[in-house]
Amino acid sequence: MGQTFSFTNIFGKLFYTQKEIRILILGLDGAGKTTILYRLQMGEVVTTKPTIGFNVETLKYKNLTLNIWDLGGQTSIRPYWRCYYSNTAAVIFVVDSTDKDRIDIASKELHLMLKEEELLDSALLVFANKQDQPGALTAAEVSQALNLTELKDRSWSIVASSAIKGEGLTEGLDWLMDVIKDEQL
Template identity: 35%
Template sequence: MENCWKFLRRCGRPERSRKVTLAILGLDNAGKTATVRSIEGENPEDVSPTVGFSAVDLKKGCYDVSLFDLGGGERIRDIWKHYFAESHGVIFVVDSSDVQRMTETKDTLANVLKHPRITGKPVLLLANKQDRDGALREADVIYRLSLENLMHQNNCR
């Protein structure tokens, strides 16, 4: 998350509050809502699946930040594109312990990154659930998702 705040600082300090919107994406059960709760400073335990969409507004320095926590079920992913235009960046959450779904994660991430309303925007990939047994290490997640190629092909920052 610190890289997101660094990016915002590089954009310059606004004289008044500046609105920033981030889309939180990833497969179902990746930990998107728990991530949002952690960012808010709340307990990320006992989170129920997000059905559809939830929005969280918070203040970070002179920024008013809106987080769009979008459900990750296969049928609901089609609505994601409706939030891309107003999003300044994406936080893509990956369940590092769900090795069986890495191909699905890779395909989903590739679809997000190639969307014209995401191209060129900053993307933070959060390798979540690193504390679980059998979880992939960061380098393994990068390799399994072909992350360097995806980012380069889609002009991501």
């Protein structure tokens, strides 16, 4: 009996996609978070306005149900990010690779966020976005500016992306899915 019971338990975790995976998209204002969200959900580029608050969408990706929260990046809204940290499996941090002036601020916000207890177990995926634009920093340069190498005890990755062209997004997400599946087993 007991054996069967625990078996279904493991079985459920593996194959039932019932459990939703919560993912946050964070980053400074104008980094392209909302564009990435809808590119992922609908596969097309929508015109966006600065997000006052958040957008939330549910999408199926490779048999998994993803619950993706795109939180506004304006200074006034950043303090409220923490209200949405609990139960988060992964954070997607989006950086505007052309915005060299504010990359320090981005770095500060990122590390501040990762210190939060509720996010200790979450994976981190960084999109070095807007690669389609001239003068964009490369993924490596962004990684250095964000001091990603300092991160210990966390699965993380950085992917160069262009939400407009749809480049890099699936790669990033694939990596994220692998990590999450590993962790859930």
